[in-house]
Amino acid sequence: MNLTCSINNKTVSREVAPDMMLLDFLRSQGCYSVKCGCETTNCGLCTVWMNGKPVLSCAVPALRAGGCEITTLEGVREEAEEFGRFLAGEGAEQCGFCSPGFIMNVLAMKRELSNPDDREIREYLAGNLCRCTGYAGQMRAVRKYLEAVGRQEAEKQETEKQETEKQEAQKS
Numbered sequence: 474m475n476l477t478c479s480i481n482n483k484t485v486s487r488e489v490a491p492d493m494m495l496l497d498f499l500r501s502q503g504c505y506s507v508k509c510g511c512e513t514t515n516c517g518l519c520t521v522w523m524n525g526k527p528v529l530s531c532a533v534p535a536l537r538a539g540g541c542e543i544t545t546l547e548g549v550r551e552e553a554e555e556f557g558r559f560l561a562g563e564g565a566e567q568c569g570f571c572s573p574g575f576i577m578n579v580l581a582m583k584r585e586l587s588n589p590d591d592r593e594i595r596e597y598l599a600g601n602l603c604r605c606t607g608y609a610g611q612m613r614a615v616r617k618y619l620e621a622v623g624r625q626e627a628e629k630q631e632t633e634k635q636e637t638e639k640q641e642a643q644k645s
């Protein structure tokens with residue numbers, strides 16, 4: 474059956490088997506950041522965005538992505554690298570296996586929640602498992618990243634406000 478969707482802003486149209494999962498489809502299209510850890514919706518490693526919302530691609534039939542915008546880590550590389558610097562700063566880097574899904578969820582949370590507290594952050598990221606570390610370093614990195622992003626956003630808004638005020642003053 475034909476599947477046409479957008480992957481990281483590029484339209485893709487392919488024949489796929491009815492039982493193919495989105496995870497396998499994305500990997501077949503070269504999105505190797507998408508990893509399979511369990512295939513039973515328990516680990517979060519396969520997280521991608523479908524129309525901007527995180528989904529577990531091991532549990533989504535590929536055909537359900539028809540007409541959708543799919544985003545993988547390859548499509549948000551710059552943002553991922555920025556967050557990666559915060560992880561490194563806290564000594565909380567994770568392996569290439571669990572990092573992509575974790576990062577996709579952190580970046581989705583940044584878009585969805587404004588000023589989340591620790592409980593909200595933990596709840597949002599609860600589905601992302603790592604077998605080998607604690608989560609304290611990652612929590613510190615997430616908090617510092619969200620604070621930095623909040624500051625950048627506030628500075629941007631202030632600059633835009635000043636620009637608008639200047640333009641209005643020039644008009645009058």
Ligand code: FES
Nearest residue numbers: 510511512517531
């Ligand atoms: S591979 Fe999808 S949740 Fe584990």
Ligand code: FES
Nearest residue numbers: 568571603604605
């Ligand atoms: S660092 Fe990747 S599974 Fe623990």
